[in-house]
Amino acid sequence: MFNPNTLSPAKTLTLPIDAATTLATARVLIIGVGGLGCAVAHDLALAGVGCLVLVDFDTVDLSNLQRQLLHDVSQIGQPKVLSAQRALQQLAPTVNILPIAQHLTEKELLEEVAAADVVLDCSDNFATRFMLNAACVQQRTPLISGASIEFGGQVASFALNTADAPCYHCLYPDEAEEAATTCTQNGVLAPLVGIIGSLQATEAVKVLLNIGTPLYARLLLFDALTARWRVVNLVKDPACPVCQHTGTNSPF
Amino acid sequence: MTITVKFFASLREQLEKSEVKLDSVNALTVAQVWTQACDEVPLPSHVLMAVNMAYVDQHTVVQDGDEVAFFPPVTGG
Ligand SMILES: [Zn+2]
Numbered sequence: 054m055f056n057p058n059t060l061s062p063a064k065t066l067t068l069p070i071d072a073a074t075t076l077a078t079a080r081v082l083i084i085g086v087g088g089l090g091c092a093v094a095h096d097l098a099l100a101g102v103g104c105l106v107l108v109d110f111d112t113v114d115l116s117n118l119q120r121q122l123l124h125d126v127s128q129i130g131q132p133k134v135l136s137a138q139r140a141l142q143q144l145a146p147t148v149n150i151l152p153i154a155q156h157l158t159e160k161e162l163l164e165e166v167a168a169a170d171v172v173l174d175c176s177d178n179f180a181t182r183f184m185l186n187a188a189c190v191q192q193r194t195p196l197i198s199g200a201s202i203e204f205g206g207q208v209a210s211f212a213l214n215t216a217d218a219p220c221y222h223c224l225y226p227d228e229a230e231e232a233a234t235t236c237t238q239n240g241v242l243a244p245l246v247g248i249i250g251s252l253q254a255t256e257a258v259k260v261l262l263n264i265g266t267p268l269y270a271r272l273l274l275f276d277a278l279t280a281r282w283r284v285v286n287l288v289k290d291p292a293c294p295v296c297q298h299t300g301t302n303s304p305f
Numbered sequence: 306m307t308i309t310v311k312f313f314a315s316l317r318e319q320l321e322k323s324e325v326k327l328d329s330v331n332a333l334t335v336a337q338v339w340t341q342a343c344d345e346v347p348l349p350s351h352v353l354m355a356v357n358m359a360y361v362d363q364h365t366v367v368q369d370g371d372e373v374a375f376f377p378p379v380t381g382g
Contacts, residue, residue: 085382177382179351202381205314224360225378227350241381272353272360274376276314283313283374285355 072262073101079261080104082169084185086133087111088241089199090175091123092250093257094137098145100258105141106151106165107134120243159184167192171260173253174198174221179230183295186221189213190296195260196221197268199253201241204277206249209287210256210268216299219270223290245277306369308333310342315377316352336363338373351378 068076079102083090086109094105113124113136121133128136134152141150157165166172166188174185174196182198189196189211196211198221212218252273259265274283291297308327317323325342327333333341335356339348353376354361367373 087382089382175382177380179380182380200379200381202379203315205377205379207376207379224353225351226362239381274313276317278314278318283376284358285353285374285376286359288360 068101068262072264075262076101076258077103079170080106080168081257081261082106082108082165082172083175084108084173084181085175085177086121086123086137087117087175087177088120088243088246089201089250089253090133090173091121091137092247093173093175093199093254094141095123095144096251096254097257098141098148098150100254101145102148102257102261104149104151106153106169107137108153108157108165109133110155120241120246122247159188162188163192166194169194171195171197171257173257175250175253179225182221182225183228186211187295190220190299193299197253197256197260199249201245201249203239204242204245206245206275206277207272208249208252208256208268208275209272210260212267212269213296213299217289218296218299219287219289220293220296222295223293224272224287226290226293242277245275248275248277306330308338308367308369309372310338311372311374313374313376314379316375320346333367334363335361335365335367335373338367339363339375352376353378 081102083094086107111133113128113131113133115129117124123137123140132154134154138150138152172189172194174182176182190213193214195214199208211220256267259267270287272285272287310325310327312320312323327341335354336348355374356371
């Protein structure tokens with residue numbers, strides 16, 4: 054009988070030993086442990102990433118369970134990061150989970166971003182997304198951004214460790230608060246968060262292993278109702294207040 | 306000139322149209338393309354815009370034959 058538990062990450066992916074070692078020694082920061090964050094953490098733990106730092110101040114609610122695959126009814130009321138840690142340690146006992154069940158101050162966020170090899174934005178609001186992007190630009194840490202609502206999803210990767218890369222603020226330059234469309238209020242197609250989260254995790258593995266062509270300077274859009282994908286090419290905004298001083302022509 | 310205007314995801318659902326052909330004798334910015342294609346509905350904030358699948362801002366002037374695409378902002382996690 055096929056038993057997935059007996060397969061090491063290296064065997065499942067038939068990675069060269071050095072690639073498996075790279076993943077096993079990697080530290081990944083995941084902001085938000087809702088629908089996207091659960092899918093991302095699940096996939097990266099099984100892929101053999103050594104250390105996952107999970108940040109979310111929220112607690113598990115019954116309404117989360119149809120799309121947040123690491124949580125279950127026994128964890129309602131518990132911090133999401135602890136619920137996720139519990140599930141992940143059952144799935145991948147060797148992965149090191151560092152749960153942070155609170156809002157990070159700007160200084161704490163900068164420290165976590167600096168310590169990470171790659172950052173995954175799985176949050177649910179512009180304010181967090183802008184703050185995280187600014188921290189990644191400042192610390193020059195690659196950022197993989199995912200979002201989903203109703204029947205639509207978006208993924209983009211930002212090579213913030215290189216000069217001339219656009220940042221999340223180049224994509225969404227308007228600092229105004231968004232209209233209140235949240236997964237709780239508007240709903241999201243449950244499998245869609247798995248699709249977008251798995252894409253983010255795939256991007257993270259590529260970035261960590263330095264393989265393939267990440268979604269750098271590209272925004273991938275998925276419309277579940279029509280089953281159509283679109284790619285929009287992004288450029289660095291020379292007037293971007295967040296990243297304009299990081300280009301090759303600017304003193305850094 | 307003729308412009309092809311496309312609306313994606315929830316914008317398509319809200320506006321109840323996926324594609325519009327615009328004919329114009331005047332030069333148009335992307336914001337003006339939205340207004341003309343959407344019967345004067347103001348351009349919402351955070352909408353993403355692309356001309357021929359390259360990201361642009363609302364002040365970009367479109368050319369004859371361009372495809373202008375509008376995507377809704379998505380922040381849900
Ligand atoms: Zn920028």
